[in-house]
Amino acid sequence: MTATPLRDRLEKAAPFAGPQPVNVSVSATPYVWRNPTTIKPREWIYGRSIQRGHVRAIVAQGGAGKTILSVGEALAMVTGRDILGQRVVGGPKNVWLWNLEDDGDELARIIQAACKHWNISASDIAGRLFVDSALDGAILKLAQSGVSTGLQINRPLVEALTAELIARKIDYLHVDPFVSSHAVDESDNMEIDAVAKEWAAVAKNGNCGIGLAHHVSKAGAAEATALSARGAVALINACRSVLVLNRMSEEEAKRYGIEDEKRRRYFRVYDDKNNRAPPSDQSDWFRMLSVELGNDDFGGDNMGVVVPWSPPDPFEGVSVDHLYRVQCLIEQGEYKAHHSASNWAGQAVASVFGLDVDDKASRARIINMLRVWVTNGALVVDERRDANRQIKKYLVVGKWANDQSATPAGGVALQGVAPEQQSATLHTSPRRGGSVAGAAGAGAQVSQNRFVADNPALGLAREDDDPAVAAFDRGEGFPNG
Template sequence: MTAIPLHDRYEYAEPYLAANGPEPIKVSATPYQWRNPTQIKPRQWVYGRSIQRGHLRAVVAQGGAGKTILSVGEALCMATGRDFLGHTVPGGPKRVWLWNLEDDGDELARIVQAACKHWNIVAADFQDRLFIDSALDGAPLKLATSTGAGGLVINRPLVDALTDEMKGRGIDYLHVDPFVSSHSANESDNMEIDAIAKEWAMVAKNADAGVGLAHHISKAGAGEATAMHARGATALINACRSVLVLNRMSDEEAKRYGIEDERRRRYFRVYDDKNNRAPPSDMSDWYQMWSVSLENGVTDDGDNMGVVVPWSPPDAFEGVTADHLYQVQKAVAAGEWRADVQAKAWVGKAVAQVMNLSPESSVKGDRARINSLLRTWIANGALVKVEGKDNNHNARTFVEVGEWAVHGVAPTSRGEVRTGDGSEGLQRPHPTSPPLGGGVGETGPAAKIEGGGNRGGGTPAAFTAGNPALGRTIGSGIILAPGENGDEVDFDA
């Protein structure tokens, strides 16, 4: 085997001199030639918008977070051409090569067959388009070795043979798991890791395929993992076109979605930390690990394997209408409600009554939904927090009605409230003034609305039905259409 030390490439003076003598090579800039944008070759995607021909992709996560079962799921999507994980396979089925350096063939077969069983995949669905090798079964993969004083040595015959095999088989995507086992270099040395990453990039380019490298995060990234928590040198992350990051569901997320703590580890989210510019929580793909029995046991169901399936966090506002909000507001206006979840008169109980939910902490799904609804309605001003004193003159935080709901307008979580029929645009939320003739003074414990204004009681001041220009009477109060009461207080004033 011929090995070419990396440092030897830079020690020869000849490549830096002109061929006809000692004169230095002249460098000239190339003027840009205008091109019709419609004629530029589009990027060639292999899977979704994360695997691209001729480029590297990294998949970064803690150990046991789901990298391997996710890679198997993606491989089956590509090999069958099906999008059961939520990402398209452009151009139809692809030829995929999984090269695992940690698990043996039997364990990989368990993962593959469990996924096939769950998704009703049969052998004919991917025919000869799936290839799997394992280092533990005699297929090692060492692309480069660090020899200390001798520098980094690239295994050139392996690089060439690997490229030729991918081209000969028509491989569209090669996934190596994990990256750290594919070389024997100093993983903290940016020069060496950059050289190895560039070799993988050349394999991808020359084979006209995507190459994925699974990578672990450092101990410092034990919390919320990002691309920069990848173990070792940052050169690998810098060399990749796409960097998928996996994170297990956090305690806070579990509480928000009503997931019991013992089930929390079954959920994880994935986002591209290099291409996306939105917050990770907004752009993540959520997955759940389902347990599938292989039924290979003698006295029981045998091995139970994890299978990745798409999962969506529950939408607290599914089925919620403006009328639901209005009913909640009526309940809030009719009583004296506290913001403290421990209080006997917690405002969440008013929401629970209207939405037919349980406010008890033991019913996590309902409790999480109530909290989500309250967070949104308080954020957009439909409800407002009010500082005041209770009957014992203790300082408390109360919740009262802010901007009243309008029939036909769904509750929004964008921090602004739409009133009327939409023709007047978005208005900033503000506390509701009392009905005409109802006075402006306090009707309960002395209180002041956060941001200014008085705490008042009575009936809604801006609820309209049908034509928003018409007022409406509810009980003995006279309801004003939006904008008719000049006494309303705006938070921005």
């Protein structure tokens, strides 16, 4: 059906024929000051994503992981366990999964695979998990529209649904997908707005949170956002929270050292429109595992199960002394900046950390470490001619790790400096060609605490935390010399 332009619909609309009000009076209400501690808090059900009385959307490409994520969230809520890293507020919840694409057998496969992986028993979910499928007869059409009838809300269904939510004390209802829960023009903002507002009314009157899974348009196939959702934007506008799922990109796979053929097992989730909770600049990452159901003689169906995953931290276990040793090697040699060069600076990093530059994960880690050190000024890109008189980019030492007068502003290794290493010995800058051992004997020893104190952004140690540092600042030198 072709949507009638909004302007034409307004021009053809009949005048309001209801009873005309008389003696209209409008009065502004003065705001009454309230103690903020007495204001009723928002009722969160699951993390900061599901709120009682409100609707959220879950937007993703087909096959990105919406269904198995919704099953994982449901099992977390009904068991009260934070299996996906989100807190279940107030203990176990009652959850209703209403799927409009898959039949009951397929849903059972997904649910039982997740239960098998997470060691969830029948008694753990008894009486709290409810599952229905449109393919098994549980049709859900909240509204429909036609040329002759216009938009019609299915009031009997709305009332029956609300009554069941109340009777079962459902905390969260998940509908997958939204497009199958109505029969209106999904490109018509007025009609979609009416359907979305009806779902919001069901959430409020049913005293539960509601999730509406939604697909993206073809234009949003590369990188999904809230605005990539197919059809009218009215749905996104009506939701309080919009979770967006994206598969791991090729660039992200390279950054984290994930083989390209395996990157589709990873996806990230972030709230692209949460005006009820503090914004977050980080995505939650998940990985898909394969769980064998054992439902035939050959092992049975293999089903996807979603588990939390964290990108590798390139600075895990890295100390200031590690950086100093890398700087010493780079100072002694000629190392190029690009990782394709045979004398790449990553060779120096690999030597210090015992890494293999031919290993994809190790190579990605080294690239990330070098990128941060260049950003912080510990290493500097220097363009000069090589032996063939061609201009090439080299990495050279910038601000030495123990250079008290020019320490990197944000800390050499960002948050990667290991707090547990408290006595790493740093040295004065060696001459080109000098050995690390020679440098150790040439200059005064400066503790790692001194370096950390000069970098408060590290959040590890301050001057007044270390008497030796304070003594050094007073010109008294360090104890024992």
